[in-house]
Amino acid sequence: MWKYRRRAPMPDRPSPIPPNPPDYAFKEEIQKHFEAVAYSQQRWRRRNRYYYADIEALCRFLIPAHSRVLQIGSGNGDLLASLEPAVGLGVDFSPSMVTLAREQHPELQFLCQDAEQLDLEGQTFDYILLVGVLGHLADIQSVLEGLRPCCHRRTRVVAVFHNYLWEPLLRLGERLGERMPQPAQNWLSDTDVRNLFAITGYTVVKQGRRMLLPRRVPLVADWLNRYAARLPLIEHLCLTQYLVARPDFGPQPAALPTCSVIVPARNEAGNIRAAVERLPALGSHTELLFVEGNSQDDTWQVIGEVAREYGERLDIRVFKQKGKGKGDAVRLAFEQAKGDILMILDADLTVPPEDLPKFYAVIASGRGEFINGSRLIYPRSREAMPWLNTLANKFFGVVFSFLLDQPLKDTLCGTKVLWREDYEKIAAGRAYFGDFDPFGDFDLLFGAAKLNLHIVEVPIRYQPRTYGQSNIAHFREGLVLLRMCLFASQRIKFN
Template sequence: MNKTRNSASIWQRFYKRNSYYHKDLEFLAKHLIPSDVSVLEIGCRGGEIISCLPNKVKVGVDWDDSLLALARKRSKKGTFIPLTEMKRRLKGKTFDYILISHAFSYIADVQKFIELLRDFSHSDTRIIVVYFNFLWKPVLDLSENLGLKLPSYKEPNWLTGTDTDNLLSLESFEKIGSGSRFLFPFYFPLISEFINRVICQLPGINSLCLTHYSIYRPTPTAKDYSVSIVIPARNEAGNIQGILEKIPTLGTKTEVVFVEGGSKDNTWETIKKEVEDYRGELSIQAFRQGSPKGKGNAVRVGFSRAKNELLMILDADLTVGPDELVKFYEAASLGKGEFIIGSRLVYPMEKQAMRILNYFGNKFFSVAFSFLLGQRIKDTLCGTKVILSRNYQKIVKNRHLFGDFDPFGDFDLIFGSAKLNLKIIEIPIRYKERTYGKTNISRFAHGLLLLKMVAFAAKKLKFV
């Protein structure tokens, strides 16, 4: 942050000296920021992070002219502008992601600066704030005195995570996630990577990491949506009878999309009869699932045919009552969450609603997912889920990141939402006993597949 003519050369010297840390910071940015979004970085220094991002639209802002000159030389595809010209040159432009890496440490009035950021944010913007763990202050001060760390031209603001949360909240941004990384700042082949990717993510140890980061979004306002309710159905003829009369109308308009998955009973014929006999306000579509089979593919077929803004999944076994969907719509409409999951493990269940092995399996995956996602998820396998169509399309674009072997579609949506930094919330529901047919889930075969998916996600989301 030195503003002398030599600041670029000083920065380069210390960047090289601490390159292991800076490379990890650049990796973090690439991990958190999708490659197809627009990016604004505040405090871009020599353009190192901007240059490593593959994004097409990327703008770096700094208050040091010599560092900006270095950034322009390093990255031909990025745009770099002085902080004093940001408001004028970026007038009318908004960004999908705003990255603030340690820059709050040197801004005189952080709250006023955050107020300015509202001009460059839209409703889906994500702000990522990276800061040092205050526990490391004595170590960093000593490193600076020994000439191992870039010297500060003034005493920096040591904002804690709580301080940062409060300042952004005051300017109408809410926190949706956080994380920590980088425990061992010296590079030794294999050893350093094991400590900084695996050991540092373990509970208790994680709070000691040097680098902390938090992710925020603009506080949402209430909005009405049109709704598509997708009902995957296989061997559910007895539950389909009369189902349309039980479904509430939601939002500006509601459609129901049936996807029949190769039933051995007369599910398809029952669906057709329900559609023919219905005279209510719902609009209805019905499709037969092709190959591959399975609920996950059925949901994808339904979502691809859905015409409305807000997508919902309602299992045809009706173990979650259609009337529960009102709660999900209200939460989505008020902006409480961007990916909303039902939780069956809060209220008491009916006696035969969930077999004992399934219950403990759900508990296990709840713990595993809570650890992987960095937030408490009580029930990962509840079929009732809600997401905006525009966010689902983003998940589809990034599906290759987590593979294509989820037979249920639950983890596909959860992992995809987490990767997109969507706000995930749960809504407790009453879980009922099935009144017709039997579950399509194989406890052991599908349980092993779920374990494989958890391991795969751990590598992609947590131990990176």
């Protein structure tokens, strides 16, 4: 059985409010309120269990089990415990709430501190949770700034808050005795929250809305909340809003990361030599991995000749694919790659190898964590991309932007770049989506979205092939893409 790891307990700091600060009255009122409702809160949670169960489901989707999790405004600790953290620390400024949480969840750690005066002795966390707490903070900006010492480069801050359009209905629910009474609070739009993250040094990587009907009505509530609530326009009426943000730490350390370039090749004999000759040096070391996919021409022989010819100058490794499809080839090479950064370069060279430094610069600088190529920015010839292909690319770009809640223009571009440590997490969680992607692109995109990686796109000038023909069967593979969209809709958008 998994055992929680605990540090030596830190002393509580009830954080006495200094005399007469500008926010004194607001903060004192909030503190008194939660002291008063601490032992009745559980009754209200049972009364609205449908709503709280959805919040737990959302947080479990965003936060993998066995992570290091800090929750600000942890209340009775139920939400933190539901995440099964390896290290779980809850902070609340109500002594009664902290006492209750310690009694109910002794395997976790809870501290009584004011979030504006946080002192966690240098601990850092994988996830920081702000659920229902932004409305009760006297100085949100100070709290977000104070959380930065608790972040490392991979930390994600998850903020969950109510849609301000629901304020009249929620107030009515309090008067009717259907909702726990609330003190005066901040009502923030998603634009307000995004701005607060921006001015305190965070980048929002994901945003979403859910929950049209917060009380269980048999048949109706589940359908509305799973499907109707996720539709464009209607989603703006949802009760729950959430943002996932990453801290901005500026440039990466001075040591340049190494890079592995993966080239899946099937029937591409005429492009192999050019791929090697045109590949620029990337980072402190570049390795080139060819995966040959049972070609009908002499691709395998040409790869061997080029590897021997350039072997003293370049780090070239060669593999013969046993399975089928580009996705299988990419996974084989990624498992064998040794570089810090993994890149896919299609062997048809329609994405010029000379453009790879642009991808490298974005990911190595920390300006993105999953870099996707976009062929739809610059003009391209009909020979490079016929009008029907362009239409399909735009269609799937819109569909996947909707499904992943992240803007994507060209999901079908073969050039994708990510950190090897992130790929290992994607591979470890592949069972969530299944292993049926023959292309490899969407396996990576789905996994990156599930990990809340910062996905950005780099525009490239798409070139026509100079050798051979496309290996894509457009109609058949288009049907596969549609099937994958339907599957992803159930696993991500309508989960």
